Amino acid sequence: MELNNSQLLRFTTAGSVDDGKSTLIGRLLYDSKSIFEDQLEAVESTSKQKGHAGVDLALFTDGLRDEREQGITIDVAYRYFTTPKRKFIIADTPGHIQYTRNMVTGASTANAAIILVDARHGVIEQTKRHAFIASLLNIPHVIVCINKMDLVDFKEDVYQKIINQFEEFASKMLIPDIRFIPISALLGDNVVNRSEHMDWYQGAPLLHTLETMHISSDINKVDARFPVQTVLRPQSKEFVDYRGYAGRMASGVLRVGDEICVLPSGFTSRIKGIDGAQGPLKECFAPQSVSITLEDDIDISRGDMIVRSNNQPEATQDLEVMLCWLNDKPARPRAKYTVMHTSNEQKAMIKEVIYKIDIHTLNRVSDDTELNMNDICKVKIRTTKPLMVDDYRENRTTGSIILIDDATNETVAAGMLV
Amino acid sequence: MSKYYLNYLDELESEAIFILREVWAQFQNPVILFSGGKDSIVVTHLAKKAFYPSKIPFALMHVDTGHNFPETIKFRDDLIESLGARLIVGSVQESIDQGRVAEEKGKNATRNALQITTLLDAIEEHKVDCAIGGGRRDEEKARAKERFFSHRDDFGQWDPKNQRPELWNLFNGKYFEGEHFRAFPISNWTEMDVWNYILRENIEIPSLYFAHEREVIWRNNSWIPKSEYLVLDGKEEIVTRKVRFRTLGDITITGGIESDADTLEKIVQEVAAMRQTERGNRADDKRSETAMEDRKKQGYF
Numbered sequence: 237m238e239l240n241n242s243q244l245l246r247f248t249t250a251g252s253v254d255d256g257k258s259t260l261i262g263r264l265l266y267d268s269k270s271i272f273e274d275q276l277e278a279v280e281s282t283s284k285q286k287g288h289a290g291v292d293l294a295l296f297t298d299g300l301r302d303e304r305e306q307g308i309t310i311d312v313a314y315r316y317f318t319t320p321k322r323k324f325i326i327a328d329t330p331g332h333i334q335y336t337r338n339m340v341t342g343a344s345t346a347n348a349a350i351i352l353v354d355a356r357h358g359v360i361e362q363t364k365r366h367a368f369i370a371s372l373l374n375i376p377h378v379i380v381c382i383n384k385m386d387l388v389d390f391k392e393d394v395y396q397k398i399i400n401q402f403e404e405f406a407s408k409m410l411i412p413d414i415r416f417i418p419i420s421a422l423l424g425d426n427v428v429n430r431s432e433h434m435d436w437y438q439g440a441p442l443l444h445t446l447e448t449m450h451i452s453s454d455i456n457k458v459d460a461r462f463p464v465q466t467v468l469r470p471q472s473k474e475f476v477d478y479r480g481y482a483g484r485m486a487s488g489v490l491r492v493g494d495e496i497c498v499l500p501s502g503f504t505s506r507i508k509g510i511d512g513a514q515g516p517l518k519e520c521f522a523p524q525s526v527s528i529t530l531e532d533d534i535d536i537s538r539g540d541m542i543v544r545s546n547n548q549p550e551a552t553q554d555l556e557v558m559l560c561w562l563n564d565k566p567a568r569p570r571a572k573y574t575v576m577h578t579s580n581e582q583k584a585m586i587k588e589v590i591y592k593i594d595i596h597t598l599n600r601v602s603d604d605t606e607l608n609m610n611d612i613c614k615v616k617i618r619t620t621k622p623l624m625v626d627d628y629r630e631n632r633t634t635g636s637i638i639l640i641d642d643a644t645n646e647t648v649a650a651g652m653l654v
Numbered sequence: 655m656s657k658y659y660l661n662y663l664d665e666l667e668s669e670a671i672f673i674l675r676e677v678w679a680q681f682q683n684p685v686i687l688f689s690g691g692k693d694s695i696v697v698t699h700l701a702k703k704a705f706y707p708s709k710i711p712f713a714l715m716h717v718d719t720g721h722n723f724p725e726t727i728k729f730r731d732d733l734i735e736s737l738g739a740r741l742i743v744g745s746v747q748e749s750i751d752q753g754r755v756a757e758e759k760g761k762n763a764t765r766n767a768l769q770i771t772t773l774l775d776a777i778e779e780h781k782v783d784c785a786i787g788g789g790r791r792d793e794e795k796a797r798a799k800e801r802f803f804s805h806r807d808d809f810g811q812w813d814p815k816n817q818r819p820e821l822w823n824l825f826n827g828k829y830f831e832g833e834h835f836r837a838f839p840i841s842n843w844t845e846m847d848v849w850n851y852i853l854r855e856n857i858e859i860p861s862l863y864f865a866h867e868r869e870v871i872w873r874n875n876s877w878i879p880k881s882e883y884l885v886l887d888g889k890e891e892i893v894t895r896k897v898r899f900r901t902l903g904d905i906t907i908t909g910g911i912e913s914d915a916d917t918l919e920k921i922v923q924e925v926a927a928m929r930q931t932e933r934g935n936r937a938d939d940k941r942s943e944t945a946m947e948d949r950k951k952q953g954y955f
Contacts (some may be wrong), residue, residue, distance in 0.1 A: 240941045241661045242661060242662055242666075243659060243660075243661060243662060244660075244662035244665045244666070270926070271867075299913060311799045311814070311815075311817065312799070313798045313799050314791045314798055314799075314841070314842070315792075315798065316791070316792045316844045317843070318844070318846065322662070323847070325842055337819060338819075340821070341820065343822050344821040344822045345821075345822060345823075355916075431866070451659075452657070452659040454660065457658050465672070465675045465676060465679055466675050466678055466679045468705060468706075468708050469708065470707045470708040470709070472707070472709075473710075474707070474709045478707055480707075481673050482704070482705075483675075484668060484672045484823070489658065511706065511707075513664070513667050513668065513671060513703050514664075521658045523660065523668055523669070524660065524664075524668050525667075525668040525671040525672050525675070525704070526670075527706070538679055562819045574828075576826065577824075578823075578826045579679070632822065633822065633823060636822045636824065637824070638821060638822075638823070638824045638826065640778040640826055640828060642667065645826070645828040645829060645830065646826075647818045647819050647820075647821075647826045650819070650821045650822075
């Protein structure tokens with residue numbers, strides 16, 4: 237394979253064994269020739285032992301010992317494949333309700349989500365939950381794969397009916413781009429290769445869709461945000477005065493000569509130079525890791541943010557957040573947590589639970605305010621010092637937080653600013 | 655207008671640099687676990703970029719089994735000198751001499767599992783709170799669930815069922831006394847990505863990766879190099895073959911493949927056409943279905 241300009245696309249797949257999720261991933265890997273001979277041999281021999289007729293594609297995604305024994309995915313597993321057009325990272329997440337937190341984790345970095353619907357059952361509660369999480373995590377592209385079309389005789393009206401069901405409830409959610417593809421993961425129809433059984437479907441197969449969807453606009457290129465990770469001071473003879481602010485562009489574009497403002501201090505200066513991984517740059521954009529030098533000597537440290545003077549995030553100690561509770565121990569009333577936001581860390585307290593989402597009905601519940609594992613709630617959080625935040629819908633990096641329990645050091649919650 | 659997106663290698667590079675800087679910012683005494691293999695060489699190369707124009711701020715830690723390819727040790731020492739970095743060596747031989755571990759017996763004996771004790775001892779002795787490794791999620795099924803920031807308890811153990819969730823680009827490196835972390839900046843790279851990157855950056859790697867004439871024996875479906883540690887059974891015979899190695903581990907367990915690929919370009923072409931995983935030639939992974947998972951739980955790399 238030659239070096240080329242192909243892009244990286246991260247997608248998540250939510251679903252259970254029954255939806256054919258593992259079979260779909262196995263099919264993608266197998267038909268795109270990403271399976272090695274020794275992996276194939278291992279799966280063939282296990283398929284035989286288990287008495288399956290052909291190769292059980294689902295076995296390619298087998299995980300840890302416990303998961304194999306129970307036949308389910310418990311944790312997020314990452315899988316990789318490459319085609320001549322793109323490199324793909326799959327965050328393979330379990331679909332059951334008790335693993336909502338893992339779905340949220342997998343969705344947090346995804347460009348696209350694949351939601352599987354069993355053609356025989358249509359849209360069920362689980363489908364709505366998956367769509368809700370995709371919408372909550374602001375995944376830019378959702379692909380609804382209507383699977384097991386072979387079991388409904390590849391009928392167009394079944395497909396059309398499910399689209400109607402899906403669109404009806406999804407109209408209330410914020411999903412910018414939804415596509416529907418009728419597939420059979422087991423037989424391979426419309427996964428990598430076009431189906432020979434569904435002439436009525438004019439769209440592209442799944443892989444082609446993933447290879448060609450426009451993702452360059454998934455990152456905010458408007459609001460320049462540069463959270464400082466660390467300061468580089470070589471103090472060598474050659475670079476005696478070098479003071480570089482190292483970090484990764486969260487969004488937007490910064491150029492040499494730009495007038496900038498450092499938050500929270502509010503000091504202003506101009507960009508003197510930008511050092512990228514491949515040498516000096518005239519401009520940098522998300523998600524590049526760079527080191528920025530300024531014209532003036534300003535006191536800047538980790539947790540500060542470099543932005544444009546005329547386009548600044550909101551500095552606030554009072555956050556309204558959609559919070560997903562990730563820990564098996566419920567939130568303690570008035571407990572103190574550490575909030576991590578970009579490279580910034582502050583102590584924080586959950587002041588109020590405004591409502592909880594009933595994950596079955598997706599309705600708001602306001603009389604239940606306990607935060608248990610997998611719960612999704614709207615809360616008010618108060619921090620000891622201001623954070624420089626944006627709305628999560630505008631900016632996934634500067635609009636997201638995690639909470640760490642100081643008593644256990646565990647990551648107990650993930651939040652999206654609203 | 656220029657295009658505002660990165661190609662996949664640039665994006666992976668940027669992600670790895672971000673992780674390395676995050677490790678430096680969050681930990682007191684991080685080191686790079688350096689095996690002399692291509693993955694730890696790539697991590698070291700990325701660390702150079704992450705802190706340029708400063709020197710790389712991490713010491714390199716090598717767990718020396720004593721069963722090395724001589725080429726690996728020379729490569730390690732040359733690299734240390736050019737970086738001006740500090741080298742920490744944990745010696746498996748010393749662990750054996752001190753009675754901390756016992757050597758395996760027999761023809762298939764290796765020092766692979768013994769490394770765990772030496773590694774954990776070195777981490778404790780040098781008060782390392784984060785060991786940066788070149789592990790990749792595509793290598794093995796247990797690694798597919800590994801985090802970028804991976805917590806180890808005060809016995810150095812990994813608990814795959816109780817890992818901290820990792821969302822967005824927020825990495826929680828908080829720990830209590832006695833615990834430590836492993837960090838994997840190239841988690842999202844595949845073998846192919848690593849080779850393409852080595853080619854693009856023209857990174858120096860040990861000669862063992864290039865096809866060369868070597869005395870070898872045929873064992874467990876690969877060419878095991880002749881060495882002073884090799885115990886032959888009656889039927890095995892030493893022959894000369896043109897081989898190269900896809901991964902580098904101990905000389906006793908690392909199998910070579912027959913190859914003519916003697917340049918980086920040819921290696922990349924060969925890897926692209928490869929139909930076996932790279933760890934297929936590693937005797938340490940062939941012991942059981944869950945060999946890697948079991949070793950990782952105890953504190954392996």
